[in-house]
Amino acid sequence: MPKKVAIIGAGPAGLTAAYLLGKAQLDIIVFEKDPKYVGGISRTESYKGYHFDIGGHRFFSKSKEVEDFWTEILADDLLERSRSSRIFYNNKFFTYPLSPFDALVKLGIYESFLCVISYLFAKLFPVKNPKSFEDWVTNQFGKRLFNIFFKTYTEKIWGIPCNQISADWAAQRIKGLSLSSALWNAVFKPIGKKNKGKVIKTLIDSFRYPKLGPGMMWEQCVVKCKALGVQILMNASVQKIEQLDDHWKVYASTGAIFENFDYVLSSAPMKEFIPSVIPAFPNNALFAAAQLKYRDFLTVVLICKEDVTFMDNWIYIHEPNVKVGRIQNFKSWSPFMVPDPNMACYGLEYFCFEGDGLWSSSNDDLIKLATKEIIQIGLIKPESILDGYVVRQAKAYPVYDNEYKNHLIVIREALKKYTGLYLLGRNGMHKYNNQDHSMMTAMLASKNIIANNEFYDLWEVNEDAEYHESGESASNTGIIGRAIPNKL
Numbered sequence: 001m002p003k004k005v006a007i008i009g010a011g012p013a014g015l016t017a018a019y020l021l022g023k024a025q026l027d028i029i030v031f032e033k034d035p036k037y038v039g040g041i042s043r044t045e046s047y048k049g050y051h052f053d054i055g056g057h058r059f060f061s062k063s064k065e066v067e068d069f070w071t072e073i074l075a076d077d078l079l080e081r082s083r084s085s086r087i088f089y090n091n092k093f094f095t096y097p098l099s100p101f102d103a104l105v106k107l108g109i110y111e112s113f114l115c116v117i118s119y120l121f122a123k124l125f126p127v128k129n130p131k132s133f134e135d136w137v138t139n140q141f142g143k144r145l146f147n148i149f150f151k152t153y154t155e156k157i158w159g160i161p162c163n164q165i166s167a168d169w170a171a172q173r174i175k176g177l178s179l180s181s182a183l184w185n186a187v188f189k190p191i192g193k194k195n196k197g198k199v200i201k202t203l204i205d206s207f208r209y210p211k212l213g214p215g216m217m218w219e220q221c222v223v224k225c226k227a228l229g230v231q232i233l234m235n236a237s238v239q240k241i242e243q244l245d246d247h248w249k250v251y252a253s254t255g256a257i258f259e260n261f262d263y264v265l266s267s268a269p270m271k272e273f274i275p276s277v278i279p280a281f282p283n284n285a286l287f288a289a290a291q292l293k294y295r296d297f298l299t300v301v302l303i304c305k306e307d308v309t310f311m312d313n314w315i316y317i318h319e320p321n322v323k324v325g326r327i328q329n330f331k332s333w334s335p336f337m338v339p340d341p342n343m344a345c346y347g348l349e350y351f352c353f354e355g356d357g358l359w360s361s362s363n364d365d366l367i368k369l370a371t372k373e374i375i376q377i378g379l380i381k382p383e384s385i386l387d388g389y390v391v392r393q394a395k396a397y398p399v400y401d402n403e404y405k406n407h408l409i410v411i412r413e414a415l416k417k418y419t420g421l422y423l424l425g426r427n428g429m430h431k432y433n434n435q436d437h438s439m440m441t442a443m444l445a446s447k448n449i450i451a452n453n454e455f456y457d458l459w460e461v462n463e464d465a466e467y468h469e470s471g472e473s474a475s476n477t478g479i480i481g482r483a484i485p486n487k488l
Contacts, residue, residue, distance in 0.1 A: 011040025
């Protein structure tokens with residue numbers, strides 16, 4: 001009999017595992033709580049023929065296996081796109097990645113001089129054993145640049161002061177980036193595919209992107225999964241799972257009970273998933289899971305007449321006098337996202353906590369706020385805006401506060417007694433993974449299951465994505481790269 005696997009969540013991690021295990025002819029059932037969309041935060045939503053990305057997803061990885069997976073699923077429907085992004089600060093737009101001349105002119109010679117002095121001071125007298133995001137960035141850029149280009153935007157994202165955010169987040173998201181490396185990249189841009197693979201990931205200048213947004217990738221993956229015999233159940237959240245001897249039973253929200261699973265793979269938020277497991281986790285692990293925090297966000301979509309003044313993929317908004325954190329231009333991601341060439345579609349992202357004032361605001365009020373702020377920033381004329389739409393995304397970002405790592409240690413230790421249970425992806429592992437990082441955890445779990453051997457430890461997938469940020473280019477990387485095996 002083929003092994004039977006339950007997969008909770010039809011996001012990048014869940015569908016990657018479903019496809020790979022389906023190809024290996026295993027018996028797979030995917031449980032997805034959303035009634036309509038697959039892809040999780042990597043889905044594409046639509047309104048009146050306009051398509052929009054939930055957060056902006058660049059398809060770029062230093063893992064050849066991930067890149068090959070994307071190509072296998074979508075092939076010719078992946079576009080090659082040039083990156084164009086800016087930072088809005090002090091009523092000025094700064095090119096990002098950094099352009100030294102642009103920054104010098106817009107900051108002014110005096111301010112630029114102070115930033116250099118601050119950077120040199122940080123290099124001479126760094127914060128020892130940096131524990132917070134503020135400490136880490138100050139060491140890399142100096143206190144003055146931290147206050148200009150990092151503090152306001154980061155606190156918009158997380159809703160807590162930078163000195164309460166773990167340095168792990170900075171080390172993961174912008175590993176290897178410093179003032180000197182950013183300047184070097186700006187002056188000596190890598191040329192050729194081989195050298196581009198060595199670029200710090202946040203500085204890449206081109207990426208692939210599905211014609212109709214990231215959800216197109218996962219919608220097509222569903223088609224291919226079903227052709228392999230994989231069952232994908234929509235509008236079917238998992239209420240609880242139960243381990244009976246060496247098998248698992250899954251209780252779905254539909255009232256149906258599914259039995260005799262050899263493995264359960266979950267990308268559901270750890271805070272919600274851990275209490276759903278029977279036999280119950282120890283009290284300290286249940287407490288740890290309950291302490292995990294998430295940041296939510298919403299996108300206000302504005303459909304407008306074309307405005308040639310805004311051609312970026314996205315703009316980071318560092319201004320403290322507006323609430324918007326980032327603005328996406330969906331047409332610049334892909335022209336196919338906008339059905340009328342004379343129109344444009346922008347997404348204003350607001351970071352919030354589920355249930356707070358922003359989250360609970362009516363759609364009309366949110367559209368009015370977004371309209372006011374995009375006009376205030378100077379990107380669009382009032383008469384250009386014709387329509388609006390709102391998307392809410394709960395649990396978009398696992399919060400890296402000062403205590404999260406201790407909670408994960410407790411949970412990971414308790415997980416060891418549950419054979420056949422794997423946690424995958426961003427929310428499943430409470431790691432701020434990119435899409436490709438989440439996929440890699442699914443790939444390793446699939447290899448373990450197919451081989452019937454706990455060879456790879458998913459928690460060691462490039463320790464907070466370290467491998468992807470500093471590894472070799474995809475063309476030079478082995479099948480799994482440097483993921484660390486449990487056993488030899």
